[in-house]
Amino acid sequence: MRVGFMGLGIMGSRQAANLARAGHELKVYNRTRETADAWAKEHGGAVADSPRAAAEGADAVITMVVDGPQVEALLLGDDGAAAGAPAGTLFIDCSTIAPADARRLGATLAEQGHGFVDAPVTGSAPKAEDGTLTIMCGAADEDMERARPLLEAMGEKIVHAGDVGQGQAVKVISNSVSAINCATLAQALVVGRRAHVDLEALLEVMGSGSANSTMLQLKGRPMLEHDFAPLFKLEHMLKDVGLCLDEARTNGAPFPFAALARELYSAGVGRGLGEQDFAAVLEVAEGLADTRV
């Protein structure tokens, strides 16, 4: 397929490379032009001067940027992709944005005769590189089928979660559960320390029984060592929990554990931990109990 790809950051550059490798014909756009030139030199394909130019003649347009306003500017702004796209172009947004924003974008594009798939991903740079991302999709069935060959070039597990917006909903709910499990682990370690239990023993018991979680396996040891080198920044986790709470509230569902997690991660940002890994929420839990794990 002819693909306009916009956003060549850490994730996007690797996803675009996998699309090129799979034989798709890419035209790339990036805010910093030099990044796009360097990418095209390495992987082939054309460089577009504007989002509009990236979309001209394309079968599909893929975006991978930081937030909803950036996606909207690329697609619907002056010289935006929607203006250049042939009728019936398929737009795929891999950014993590609010489910409500995805639905609004999808509706606007539909009015212009285009298709839309919200397709946020999980997995970090190595999985983007290997094409083994998990991709959560919200789309009409026919758009989902058109998008599938492109998605399969970028990801290993492609899950269709419902209509437009539902891919984002799954992403932010799932990330919120991770955030809660991580903050719960932090509080459990703090209680254990205060009760003078051997924290190695506590981790061993929890990790081999019903208290086990991916968060415990990934963050337990770094918490004991206070190693918060960022794999996923605390401020980004806070953003996702906030998006989840917006989605829950709009739909009339309270999510009290997520609300509590937001308080803790917010306090973490207030303590200057926003750029650290979200496991640094441990320091907020330590502060509550005036102790150190």
Place this chain on the structure above:
Amino acid sequence: MRVGFMGLGIMGSRQAANLARAGHELKVYNRTRETADAWAKEHGGAVADSPRAAAEGADAVITMVVDGPQVEALLLGDDGAAAGAPAGTLFIDCSTIAPADARRLGATLAEQGHGFVDAPVTGSAPKAEDGTLTIMCGAADEDMERARPLLEAMGEKIVHAGDVGQGQAVKVISNSVSAINCATLAQALVVGRRAHVDLEALLEVMGSGSANSTMLQLKGRPMLEHDFAPLFKLEHMLKDVGLCLDEARTNGAPFPFAALARELYSAGVGRGLGEQDFAAVLEVAEGLADTRV
């Protein structure tokens, strides 16, 4: 060793059988005498008429009953085991009781010249049967070493978590994390339903990514099917969360996620779900959002 064993319920009868199989010489006591007679007929060993009699001539006395008051009555009550035990007897309590109660019992027994290990277990009847329980221990080092051959006959993973009481502390902290992870999963499913996402897709994404947990693997499917046949009763989980909060509070550590979980499980008991599996906390989450998963 000569072992007095008290409490031949679902777990205790199987643990005692493994001790007999390992060559220890058992004298068993049970509140309902017929249970003890039947056990001895099948596994050999003697039957004691009273806790005191069970302890006479013993090297070690093991208890496996429902709560702290039952343990205390068996050990320190009229005709209790402590009165019959030779000086320097090792007491091992496998019940789940408050850490503070374990410490008090341990101190009283120490005044009488006895040793004490709190050794609560995790794992259900099949693991008790196979001798593959996890046993969390609080004890002085020398008591721990004396207890080890007995513990190894009953369990596969024996973890020494600190001084007397710390086995119980690890148990109730660990169970609280399970309770929180389970209630978080319930709320996530409810938010997903309200947001019209495909719940199978949500479970698949969460279960294959950073939101995964043992609770998700064990309770996700039963929640979607509203199958709450009890593996561990909701009212027992509520008891353990309460014990954890007591321990946290006494030690000056707030545990806000556990406090929130207690509210939800308490409301579950109020809705008549106490005898069901603790995954029935889903119904409390459903009630909060006025929807059904």
